[in-house]
Amino acid sequence: MALSSSQVPSPGHVLVTGGCGFLGHHIVDLLLERHPQTRVSVLDLRTTSNRSSNPNVSYYDGDLTDKDATKALFQKLKPEVVIHTASPHHTAKNEILFKVNVDGTKALLEVSQETGVKAFVHTSSASVIHNPEEELVNADETYPLIAGKEQPEYYTSTKVWAESAVLAANRTPASFLTCAIRPAGIFGEGDVQLLPKMLSAYFKGQHKFQIGENQNLFDFTYVKNVAHAHLLAVVALLTTHKKLPSIPLDTERVDGEAFLVTNGQPVYFWDFPRQAWKEAGNTLPIESVWHLSFGTMMVVGSLLELACWLLGKTPNLNRQQVQYSCWTRYYNIDKAKRRLGYKPIVPLEEGIKRGVRYILEQREKEANGVAAKKNL
Template identity: 65%
Template sequence: MASPQDSAPSLGKVIVIGGCGFLGHHIVKLLAERHPQTQISVLDLRTNSNRLPSPNVSYHEVDITNYDQIQSLFSQIKPDGVIHTAATHAFIKSKEIMDNVNVGGTKNLLKAAQETGVKAFVYTSSASVVLSPKTELVNADETWPLVTGDAQPEYYTTTKAFAETAVLEANRTPSGFLTCAIRPAGIFGEGDVQLLPPIVHAYWNKQTRFQIGPNENLFDFTYVGNVAHGHLLALQALLHSHKIMPTVPLDTERVDGEVFFITNGQPVYFWDFARAVWHEAGDRLPLNKVWELDPGFAFAIGGILEAAFGLMGRKPKLTRAQARYSTMNKYHSIDKAKRRLGYAPVVDLDEGIRRGVQHILRQAEAEKEKKSQ
């Protein structure tokens, strides 16, 4: 008798751009688990990490800023669907590199997809595309305007917004090419290199006695498995819409040409998340031992550290952006994703924190054993 997995429908041929990265490899893993008959091609600049040992997954080293490489590989594979997660690191200094990879690379992928008959294209955007330093996000939804250019202090975010716009404008050009964008917020989990590791290291460095502000601001953090789940739901929805063409879904049901916030749907007070991470790592410091730093003071210190570390070409542990975001509300509505994608988080916040922190602890223990040998 066939197992439920064996009977799961194949999604045809799917390319995951950036499939060796943090989010990308979780998408590849979930796609292989849920749709084992699907042929998955992973495209990344380097493919020596986060590889999935599966006969249905192939790996290809490609530079998305090189259109000829992309077009050649797309012509060979002839994918039905594309999930594009690749981007530069947010803290890279070169605006030119950000433009070339985040915007130019996305446009290269769109062009190759349009020319080779791709049916569905899902882009990983960012919830921060609607974030400005002056406006807090309180249950923000997809009707909020993009914040770019001079109004957006984070140039990385501007490039993500421009790439998202290009993806949506490409929808139905040609008519059988369907696109959408996913906007995750505060991704963390196994393999995370930006969110959980600095928090755990703060515990190891005995820095859990401090917090910035009174901890009254709600913040969205999203377990990576839920973000991967949202991407697969979007891909399936686009492929279904393609199947029923030329019928066009009602506006209230439409997925193509749309954007979707994906979060855990569990906004928490900012420092409560950090303390939950510290507790999972072993911290038992009582709250009455925590010192509250003035936000203005922390912002000023962040500026001084940025200047000092900038001279050395390094990034400090406290920046002005971190000081600002740790005291502002930043959470989003996922009602649209629930209605149109059928999205609901599959892993809650506590379990996500447990998985992510335990992964870091296992890595640290393995490294310790390696050094002792």
């Protein structure tokens, strides 16, 4: 059961990087819901979207990689807590990914250490333990981090390097506490990667096809549950901070630790988009779905990648997408349950309903806007 504002004291002044982004604005909203009087500052490259009307929230445009400017802002605001969600899209150029996710995180850590921040919660990714050679079956935090040449996604490598820097900074100085949250497959209102692509496939009639036999379990996580985990981490770090210089038992410790977070409901991969398509109006019986083999689609993905590379375009389907749709990839969240008191607050099916409803509402608004312009 989620902790209410009456059960947990206000975390003080909280600064959220990327607070106008997908996950970031959900964290801001949940923070205000639980602690209506708390002071929240949002630092983002552009703060024009997903803004809260709550007078306790202030917005600041800024570049994390500009350490001097960030330090000047921190000296002015004096935040006690930093929740670091800012990150480019995973398809951004490598130099941008490294500059923001690695250099930007290190600069933010240094500024936080130098200006008296007590608690630093970093948004990492469950993919940091993704091994392209092996499936992930009930994987936990004991799995090794995979980066560099062994990691096919450069985005994930930068997440590994950033998380490692965050955890290494714990208790330096002794009053500075850090931890990392590793969410898997985030979706929900404002999602720009998962549900929009799935619904786009449905609107194009591509829901009639399935790659593989759908025997691979996969984890998806509703965004509000991820926000919930971040706030639990903040509370845990601040509770530890009050007891300094003592150090919790290893079995209870949160500072210096990473936590995998999911909905705790792994499903067969194709069951997730089918549920989304159903919410969008799909009535196609499963018997009418065409099954395409993994091997065949890997060849198709390879050919599409080559053709689009020659044309300077991005393919609608690539080998990595084919692989992900057929691989088992789910996680063990017992550590987050034991040490953070984490328990998903929104079930998977309800999260899908909310996410799909949001997209359909946005499509309707856009259609109404186009119609209104035509009538002018």
